[in-house]
Amino acid sequence: MRRVLSFILVLFSLGCAYAQTNPKVKEMENQRNKIEQEIAESKKLLTSSQKDIDGQLAQLSALTAQIKKQKQFVDRLDADVKAIDRELAQIEAQLRTLQIELERRREHYAHALRLMTHKNTFENRLMFLLSAESFNQMVRRTRYLREYSGFQQKQGEELMEKQKELDAKRAELGTTKEAKKELLAKRVEEKKELDRQEAEQRKIVDGFKKKQTEIRKRIAKQQRERDKLNEQINRLIEEEIAAQEAEMRKKNGSDTPTPTKEQKAGTPMPAYRESAADKKLSGSFQSNKGHLPVPITGPYLITSHYGINYVEGLKNVKINNHGVDIRGHMNCQARAVFDGTVSAIFEHPQIQGSYIVMIRHGQYISAYFNLSELKVKKGEKVKINEPLGLIKADMSGNYTMQFQLRRDRERLNPEQWIGF
Numbered sequence: 425m426r427r428v429l430s431f432i433l434v435l436f437s438l439g440c441a442y443a444q445t446n447p448k449v450k451e452m453e454n455q456r457n458k459i460e461q462e463i464a465e466s467k468k469l470l471t472s473s474q475k476d477i478d479g480q481l482a483q484l485s486a487l488t489a490q491i492k493k494q495k496q497f498v499d500r501l502d503a504d505v506k507a508i509d510r511e512l513a514q515i516e517a518q519l520r521t522l523q524i525e526l527e528r529r530r531e532h533y534a535h536a537l538r539l540m541t542h543k544n545t546f547e548n549r550l551m552f553l554l555s556a557e558s559f560n561q562m563v564r565r566t567r568y569l570r571e572y573s574g575f576q577q578k579q580g581e582e583l584m585e586k587q588k589e590l591d592a593k594r595a596e597l598g599t600t601k602e603a604k605k606e607l608l609a610k611r612v613e614e615k616k617e618l619d620r621q622e623a624e625q626r627k628i629v630d631g632f633k634k635k636q637t638e639i640r641k642r643i644a645k646q647q648r649e650r651d652k653l654n655e656q657i658n659r660l661i662e663e664e665i666a667a668q669e670a671e672m673r674k675k676n677g678s679d680t681p682t683p684t685k686e687q688k689a690g691t692p693m694p695a696y697r698e699s700a701a702d703k704k705l706s707g708s709f710q711s712n713k714g715h716l717p718v719p720i721t722g723p724y725l726i727t728s729h730y731g732i733n734y735v736e737g738l739k740n741v742k743i744n745n746h747g748v749d750i751r752g753h754m755n756c757q758a759r760a761v762f763d764g765t766v767s768a769i770f771e772h773p774q775i776q777g778s779y780i781v782m783i784r785h786g787q788y789i790s791a792y793f794n795l796s797e798l799k800v801k802k803g804e805k806v807k808i809n810e811p812l813g814l815i816k817a818d819m820s821g822n823y824t825m826q827f828q829l830r831r832d833r834e835r836l837n838p839e840q841w842i843g844f
Contacts (some may be wrong), residue, residue: 479820747828793826
């Protein structure tokens with residue numbers, strides 16, 4: 425009986441020393457920390473106030489991209505708060521169930537103890553055995569007393585485990601409530617940062633509204649420069665395909681004349697003919713869609729997306745981007761997104777020392793704009809993530825690279841291929 429009383433004292437002296445962190449809350453916290461780190465790194469890419477139009481346009485693009493990230497983070501915080509509320513409701517429901525189960529077991533255990541107390545005296549046990557009608561019945565009663573004693577001990581141990589489970593769930597409830605409190609405070613802080621960024625964006629846009637004509641001219645000039653570079657890339661691709669066709673005709677001994685302009689207009693040019701190695705490379709490139717590495721080292725910010733990009737706050741002011749513009753930090757480098765061969769390198773016609781590098785990956789082509797201090801040569805084979813050159817600073821001191829993807833003549837959206 426003394427051992428039983430000691431067991432009860434141990435059982436009900438268990439406190440809340442079994443605190444545990446809710447795994448779902450911990451997972452959400454880890455994901456938020458990762459996003460927050462990315463936002464902190466991209467903030468460093470926002471330049472100080474620029475006076476010239478190009479610098480202000482670049483700053484507006486970067487700020488708009490940063491605001492988008494900040495909004496996504498605030499939305500994520502809101503979603504996490506709702507998820508924690510659902511988790512709290514679930515924990516509280518589990519806690520109520522555990523409490524009911526614990527009370528039920530306590531009642532059963534207390535009833536069993538009363539029976540044991542009544543039967544556990546030497547006289548009662550002896551009378552219970554001696555009152556047996558036969559020797560076999562006496563043996564069965566002896567076994568029953570032994571097994572019933574073991575059953576009660578096991579029931580007590582299960583009760584203690586259930587108490588531990590209840591205490592752990594209470595502790596989990598406490599840590600989850602604390603996590604929600606911290607999350608709400610974080611949400612307020614990040615919303616203030618978002619408001620600050622949007623105010624800065626409005627300030628730049630308000631300044632632009634006074635000089636829309638000048639801005640339209642500048643963006644039109646940028647678009648013309650982009651179009652010229654794209655025409656040169658198209659020409660290089662056509663020349664590469666034409667050279668390959670000429671080589672194939674030479675090998676086959678064909679005297680087929682070069683198509684006339686009329687024939688070219690009426691008949692599609694042939695595509696790049698892949699060798700067995702090229703086909704294997706193309707298949708491998710295709711299978712990595714959505715998982716290709718970011719073509720720039722270090723923290724980055726996408727300042728212009730593929731397709732039509734409108735200038736924030738200005739009506740009908742837009743630019744057509746055949747790739748994505750990625751801003752990095754000082755000394756950032758361009759890197760190959762996949763194994764391939766450098767098919768062309770040419771200098772920007774308007775910017776001295778700014779080069780465009782094209783890499784062929786079988787049927788696919790990746791193009792890297794605004795590079796300096798090149799580390800590769802035409803015809804050289806490169807490996808995935810291999811450095812190609814430094815990103816050159818523009819007149820505003822920003823390190824921005826345009827990146828394009830093609831499947832021969834077809835333009836592709838890099839954001840569907842790169843693991844941004």
